[in-house]
Amino acid sequence: MFRQCKALMSRYRRVNLTPSQLVLGLRTRRSAKAAGGERCSGIYHTSAQQYRLVDATPRPPSLAGLRRTYEGEPLLEADLAADPFAQFTLWFQEATAAGIPEPNAMVLATASAGGRPSARIVLLKGYDERGFVFYTNYESRKGRDLAENARASLLFPWHAIRRQVRVDGTVSRISHEESAEYFNSRPYGSRIGAWASRQSAVVRSREELDARYEKLAARWPEEPPVPDFWGGFRVHPVEMEFWQGQLDRMHDRLRYRRTPPGWVLERLAP
Numbered sequence: 199m200f201r202q203c204k205a206l207m208s209r210y211r212r213v214n215l216t217p218s219q220l221v222l223g224l225r226t227r228r229s230a231k232a233a234g235g236e237r238c239s240g241i242y243h244t245s246a247q248q249y250r251l252v253d254a255t256p257r258p259p260s261l262a263g264l265r266r267t268y269e270g271e272p273l274l275e276a277d278l279a280a281d282p283f284a285q286f287t288l289w290f291q292e293a294t295a296a297g298i299p300e301p302n303a304m305v306l307a308t309a310s311a312g313g314r315p316s317a318r319i320v321l322l323k324g325y326d327e328r329g330f331v332f333y334t335n336y337e338s339r340k341g342r343d344l345a346e347n348a349r350a351s352l353l354f355p356w357h358a359i360r361r362q363v364r365v366d367g368t369v370s371r372i373s374h375e376e377s378a379e380y381f382n383s384r385p386y387g388s389r390i391g392a393w394a395s396r397q398s399a400v401v402r403s404r405e406e407l408d409a410r411y412e413k414l415a416a417r418w419p420e421e422p423p424v425p426d427f428w429g430g431f432r433v434h435p436v437e438m439e440f441w442q443g444q445l446d447r448m449h450d451r452l453r454y455r456r457t458p459p460g461w462v463l464e465r466l467a468p
């Protein structure tokens with residue numbers, strides 16, 4: 199009995215079964231009783247339930263083994279639209295139809311003038327042939343980066359459909375009128391929130407932040423003005439890459455590159 203229990207344990211360690219897989223194993227094996235029996239109690243615990251509690255700690259080897267096989271429709275040059283915005287529209291529609299939560303959430307990477315990089319998620323709020331627009335606080339870390347180094351990279355991580363889209367380009371502020379139009383379309387609470395948050399600055403406490411919000415809400419119970427420190431940026435693409443996961447890490451990567459006569463499509467090694 200004791201040996202069986204120990205064998206099960208070593209097997210667990212060797213193959214890195216998850217706790218729930220182990221519990222399942224214990225229940226379906228004839229040795230289940232052994233594992234739950236007295237003999238094991240001094241060493242490993244008496245029941246599958248307790249075992250689950252003890253062994254729920256994630257182990258590094260299972261992290262290294264965490265991977266997914268990608269397999270999908272091949273992405274061929276001939277299938278792509280002539281212009282990357284049309285291709286983006288198609289993929290964005292497919293991401294939305296696949297039920298990806300917040301398909302417009304994109305990672306925005308910026309760098310300071312000295313080359314210190316930083317990344318964070320922002321929401322895409324519009325795009326056309328000029329570029330991709332998001333809104334933020336101009337005095338935030340990203341705002342300061344973009345003031346001194348007007349380049350950015352955007353990334354849409356659509357894991358569920360084994361796709362990503364990358365956009366690299368130059369950045370400019372959108373007009374105050376365009377920002378105002380969007381700002382005024384936001385829910386009241388978010389508009390006050392934009393006023394209340396000195397984005398990326400250190401705050402003393404949650405209480406201080408909430409007090410600031412309340413004070414500003416009392417000041418503008420209806421229509422807060424557009425803050426001059428808040429607005430949109432437009433990323434003007436120089437390159438746009440469409441990535442589709444494939445078997446054996448032999449993914450498809452097709453990149454549009456802007457050249458004086460127009461967009462050039464190139465395949466990149468995965």
Ligand SMILES: Cc1cc2nc3c(=O)[nH]c(=O)nc-3n(C[C@H](O)[C@H](O)[C@H](O)COP(=O)(O)O)c2cc1C
Pocket residue numbers: 300303316317318319320321322332333334335338339340341397398
């Ligand atoms: C899903 C999601 C969407 C976000 N969208 C925005 C956004 O559109 N604009 C924004 O300023 N911050 C947004 N944030 C917060 C940013 O990720 C970030 O914390 C904040 O802008 C400060 O970044 P910075 O200090 O690098 O400037 C979002 C966060 C998440 C998780």
Ligand SMILES: Cc1ncc(COP(=O)(O)O)c(CN)c1O
Pocket residue numbers: 321333334384388
């Ligand atoms: C701080 C901040 N600013 C702006 C946005 C943009 O989205 P929305 O305008 O829809 O609030 C977000 C979205 N999470 C946000 O967190």
